[in-house]
Amino acid sequence: MRVISVVNQKGGCGKTTVSINLAAALKLRGNKVLLIDMDPQAHASLGLNITARDKTAYDLLAYPKVKLSDVVCEYCEDFHLVVSTPVLSALEQQLSGVDGKEFRLGSKLARHQEEYDYVIIDSPPNIGLLTFNTLIACKEVLIPVEPSYFSLNGLERLLETVDLLQNETDHVLIKHILINNLDRRTNFSRDFARELERNHNLHLMDGFVSHSVHLKSAALRGVPVFDIKRAERLHREFMEIAEEIEQRNSNLQIEDVRGWMTRLHGPKVVEEGVLFSIDAPGAENVFLTGEFVKWSPDSVEMEKDSSDVLWKTTVYLGPGEYEYRFIVDGVWIKDPRNKDTIMNEFGQENSLLIV
Numbered sequence: 001m002r003v004i005s006v007v008n009q010k011g012g013c014g015k016t017t018v019s020i021n022l023a024a025a026l027k028l029r030g031n032k033v034l035l036i037d038m039d040p041q042a043h044a045s046l047g048l049n050i051t052a053r054d055k056t057a058y059d060l061l062a063y064p065k066v067k068l069s070d071v072v073c074e075y076c077e078d079f080h081l082v083v084s085t086p087v088l089s090a091l092e093q094q095l096s097g098v099d100g101k102e103f104r105l106g107s108k109l110a111r112h113q114e115e116y117d118y119v120i121i122d123s124p125p126n127i128g129l130l131t132f133n134t135l136i137a138c139k140e141v142l143i144p145v146e147p148s149y150f151s152l153n154g155l156e157r158l159l160e161t162v163d164l165l166q167n168e169t170d171h172v173l174i175k176h177i178l179i180n181n182l183d184r185r186t187n188f189s190r191d192f193a194r195e196l197e198r199n200h201n202l203h204l205m206d207g208f209v210s211h212s213v214h215l216k217s218a219a220l221r222g223v224p225v226f227d228i229k230r231a232e233r234l235h236r237e238f239m240e241i242a243e244e245i246e247q248r249n250s251n252l253q254i255e256d257v258r259g260w261m262t263r264l265h266g267p268k269v270v271e272e273g274v275l276f277s278i279d280a281p282g283a284e285n286v287f288l289t290g291e292f293v294k295w296s297p298d299s300v301e302m303e304k305d306s307s308d309v310l311w312k313t314t315v316y317l318g319p320g321e322y323e324y325r326f327i328v329d330g331v332w333i334k335d336p337r338n339k340d341t342i343m344n345e346f347g348q349e350n351s352l353l354i355v
Helices: 015-028 043-047 057-062 086-094 101-112 129-137 149-169 187-200 213-221 232-247 254-265
Strands: 002-006 033-037 072-076 079-082 118-122 140-145 174-182 204-210 268-270 273-279 286-290 310-315 321-328 331-333 341-343 349-354
Touching (some): 015 140, 015 213, 043 213, 057 086, 057 101, 149 174, 149 187, 187 204, 204 232, 273 321, 286 310
Parallel strands (some): 033 079, 033 118
Antiparallel strands (some): 268 273, 286 321
16 A cells, blocks of 8 residues: 655645545556545545545544544545545644654554555645644655745755654655646746756656646536546546556555554554564563453563563454553553553553554
8 A cells, every 4th residue: 555645835736636636547547545635624525525524534633443444435436535624723732742643644544554555645735743644654745836936945845844754753755746737838837847857856757737727627516637528638647647656666565564553553463463562671570451351460471582671472352442551560551652542531541452
């Protein structure tokens, strides 16, 4: 599964238009595609004429027990959508001070590696909690830029943010820069394209999206541009962009996915069951407890490996949701590797595992 965030902190550069029509083109090329609307303005949802839903992207990020399948709706066969809502804009304040809040979207997607060929995320036009969630959840960023100075400035600021994220987290992102709304009849647009090629040739895509009123017509009707007649040029351009994306190697190896899931979840599914581990240097004894053993403090004893630091145990667990904690020398603690937590009746956080 390739996860691509369509992002530019400048508004009005065509992120939503690109997100919708790239997702539609990838679907037409035989892929199963999920489009996630992470913009509180919900334009991707409006652009597909899907708005009212019991659960939205807000629920997916706000509540650890809400699964991806709880919020996905079907636009058409093999083309699914997670709807946004203006309430999503309150999430940053709601999760203020919560540990691991930037990992919530990635945590949910990491459990569904086999369900989709592509996940396209329409990001908000700013750098905040929602955008950091999209950047951490993805392996690739697609940056639409229109021929304007402000869009070019937004590109430079975003590239600085991506480099900062990579330096701080070791989460490497592959960059694709796409020229959008290009009017090839003007000297300015041609000069703009040449400037991008000089400065960003390594990441600049060969494909581009032409200026056309048909894109506005499609948005007004709540459909991809492929449903608009006499828009063959745009049909061809988006199909070429989708083909180019498919041909670009994402370099996402299965070892990377497993390592990333461990960073997000802590426990990971292995052939014998679920492997739990914790770094506890100098500990005399470590136990695993949780709902699956009725919170017994000594029923699952963990073993120390040869490093004298890491403690492990494997427990068979069927599909479901499980709250758990570790007991290190008599002290109950949550899993420091797992970003998903649930507040218990004593006002403390239990780690949450969804198998």
